[in-house]
Amino acid sequence: MTGVIRDFLDNARWELVRLRRSQRIWLLLIPAIAGPIGSTLADLYLRVPSPATAQVLGLLITAGLASLVLLDLTALAVGEDLALRTHYFTFALPQSRAAALAGRLTIAVGGSLAVFGVGVILVLALASELVASLPGAVPAILVPAHLAAGLFGLLLFLGGVTSAAGFLTRSSSQALVAGVLAGVVVAGLASLFLLEGRLTPTFPEALAAGGLIGLTWTVVQFQRADG
């Protein structure tokens, strides 16, 4: 095993220890369980007219919950050590800083995306199984599968913005605020494009690309950071 891979794995494990000790690991259950079950119950109670509409609502709710978890975990993964100056200790350890942060972000961002993926599967399955189509129901505003893919792009974007903000501000709380603001802007733009009939796959693709750029930039800057 090369040094970089070992550094990556050591720090991925370290991030899991942090999540476990801070009890934040339980947050990962929210998008995977609370989102699908909660939205399905709401669908049934509100008599949502079609499985596709139920799926759209469930996906939006689950993505909203996943985004909160992602923002929190990402902001802490990048910003907490910098705010506490723990990096004065960890930067002096014989490891690649880039690999170290990549390992931690893989757990924070990757974990949030993974549990959102579980939530997506459950939302789609529960809605198609439990929600019946009412006669004369209007078509869903979005194709659920497209929406799910777009939401992955959104979450990736939020991860990128939050991680970059965490590095720039050296503060997890400010990173969190930056992520929330980014989410609000993206939601506004998406609504605008939807109303104007201009919402195409390019938008979430651009978001995903932006997110990957943000994450990569953070990792590269972390390696170069002047403590």
Add this chain to the structure above:
Amino acid sequence: MTSDVVVADGLWKRYGNREVLRDVRFTLRSGEAVGYLGPNGAGKTTTLKLLAGISRPTRGSVQIHGLDPVGDRGAALRKLGALVETPGVPPYLQGRDLLDYVARVKGVPAGERRGAARRAAEAMGVEGHTDRAFGTLSTGLARRLLLAATLIGEPDLLLLDEPTLGLDPAARHDLRVVLRGLARNGLTLLLSTHLLEDVEAVCGRVLFLRDGALVGDEPLRPSDLDGGGASNRALRLRFSSDVTSASVGGALGPDYAITIDTPRDAIVRFSGGDVEQRELLVRLLAAGLPLVGASPPEPDLARRYFERVGREDSE
């Protein structure tokens, strides 16, 4: 044979328009314990950051065992333990989490990690606190756990920045004993501190830093100051009644340099080792001088500190 463990070659560091370090040069040889003294803002912590690869010099270079701590950090930092400033640890983490993490990153084999962590914790007297969250520990205990983490992986170089900060007197004493023991066993130590007694207790050489520039690099004890000259040893002699330079000089002969410090105290410098020292005492007693004590001269570090860096922020 000694070798250079650390080479700081013309280090400059600038933050914005502020020059924090200016052409700092020194080497640390294997097994040396060196004190790094200077007032607040002199650049001590910045130097340690550069040595530990936390920061990059604006100009100049650092070598740890001949390697760049930034470019070759994996190899250069493997045998380094560094505690720079006062790093915080997330309050929910436990001491054993940190010790295990450091052991993993330093490449301690899986079967030895627990033992390495236990030994490090025992060395700092915190073995009973490793399963407590950092948020529940006192400042001193948290610091001792961080110090324990620097000992993981059997480092041969320790860079410590105010290591006794926040420690109670007993813990401070224990830490000095630990550091002295490590230094005796060949570990190289750079100890940055405001506490002169820490340096006196642990170090054999001292660097003085003022306004980012090195203004002194000398042995701790005055007896070593003339190492390159005719005399390389010194003794403070105490007498039960007044003596003069002539009376002591008459007893010892021309090979001894005598300084009368007080009427009953003299510092004698001479070249040689234990045999010559014993001969010196025999001559004094044989001459009937009222000798009642002999000891190495005090480091007199406070006076030298003030001379080198001034009185600002002195402790």
